[in-house]
Amino acid sequence: MATELRLIHTIAELRSALAGPLRPAFVPTMGKLHEGHLALVREARRHGRPVVTSIFVNRLQFLPHEDFDRYPRTLARDVELLRGTGCDLVFAPDEAELYPEPQVFKVAPPPALADILEGEFRPGFFTGVCTVVLKLFECVQPAVAVFGRKDYQQLQVVHAMARQFALPVEVIGMPTVREADGLAMSSRNDYLSADERRDALALPAALRRLAGCAREPAGVAPLERELLQGLAGRGWGPDYLTLRRRRDLQPPSEAERLGGEPLVALGAARLGTTRLIDNVEC
Numbered sequence: 001m002a003t004e005l006r007l008i009h010t011i012a013e014l015r016s017a018l019a020g021p022l023r024p025a026f027v028p029t030m031g032k033l034h035e036g037h038l039a040l041v042r043e044a045r046r047h048g049r050p051v052v053t054s055i056f057v058n059r060l061q062f063l064p065h066e067d068f069d070r071y072p073r074t075l076a077r078d079v080e081l082l083r084g085t086g087c088d089l090v091f092a093p094d095e096a097e098l099y100p101e102p103q104v105f106k107v108a109p110p111p112a113l114a115d116i117l118e119g120e121f122r123p124g125f126f127t128g129v130c131t132v133v134l135k136l137f138e139c140v141q142p143a144v145a146v147f148g149r150k151d152y153q154q155l156q157v158v159h160a161m162a163r164q165f166a167l168p169v170e171v172i173g174m175p176t177v178r179e180a181d182g183l184a185m186s187s188r189n190d191y192l193s194a195d196e197r198r199d200a201l202a203l204p205a206a207l208r209r210l211a212g213c214a215r216e217p218a219g220v221a222p223l224e225r226e227l228l229q230g231l232a233g234r235g236w237g238p239d240y241l242t243l244r245r246r247r248d249l250q251p252p253s254e255a256e257r258l259g260g261e262p263l264v265a266l267g268a269a270r271l272g273t274t275r276l277i278d279n280v281e282c
């Protein structure tokens with residue numbers, strides 16, 4: 001059954017709507033919602049608290065040449081999708097509301113975590129993410145915040161920020177929701193042409209292969225290179241495809257790799273003008 005859902009655009013209105021005794025469970029998004037986002041909202045619902053979903057395309061986390069301008073903005077459709085998931089409030093500020101003046105105070109995450117992988121190819125990305133997440137947390141004051149493991153490094157960075165600043169929020173990471181054929185759901189999948197959509201499966205396939213060979217005694221460095229070259233050979237622009245420790249996203253030692261250290265195969269690659277990321281735990 002459809003729930004009463006309020007669409008709120010200002011911080012003042014949000015604060016007064018959340019004035020009750022229970023701090024909310026919160027799902028931050030950039031919109032163009034799909035089942036992956038809705039799974040986070042359903043998880044948020046389980047906590048017996050008001051549920052807030054934010055929809056805000058955060059300019060601070062895009063480089064000048066990236067897709068900020070063409071990022072899909074589908075607020076009316078997103079609100080309809082959220083009805084019936086148990087979401088109570090949609091917070092959809094415009095830029096002038098969240099950044100009424102240039103956001104010159106920023107959260108600088110540690111380079112060891114934030115300048116590798118995504119951060120190497122998108123410099124400043126995690127500063128933009130941390131800054132908006134902290135600001136949204138200040139607006140929403142959540143007791144629980146739900147993120148997707150699809151953005152594996154982002155989840156790590158947000159966890160670390162919450163811990164280091166003693167933020168009174170429990171950060172929860174949810175599994176990646178995939179299309180029936182295995183492609184991780186993403187707002188950016190809509191950019192893909194029909195041919196690219198078919199070829200997009202090569203990224204999760206490469207990651208599954210790397211994850212499947214993670215414990216091979218011979219090592220994975222040659223396979224990482226082979227898979228990267230394989231994607232490049234099919235016309236992709238691969239950024240990275242690599243096996244890391246889950247706990248800090250650093251490369252595992254041989255002893256860790258063979259000794260059962262929890263690992264994750266992470267990859268990012270451009271297909272045409274679309275950049276896809278994915279990961280497989282192993």
Ligand code: AMP
Nearest residue numbers: 029030031036147148150151176177185
């Ligand atoms: P975005 O709107 O892309 O910024 O994503 C908002 C939140 O949804 C982030 O915590 C993402 O990790 C999460 N998310 C995006 N895609 C998926 C997916 N396919 N499965 C699970 N969570 C996802």
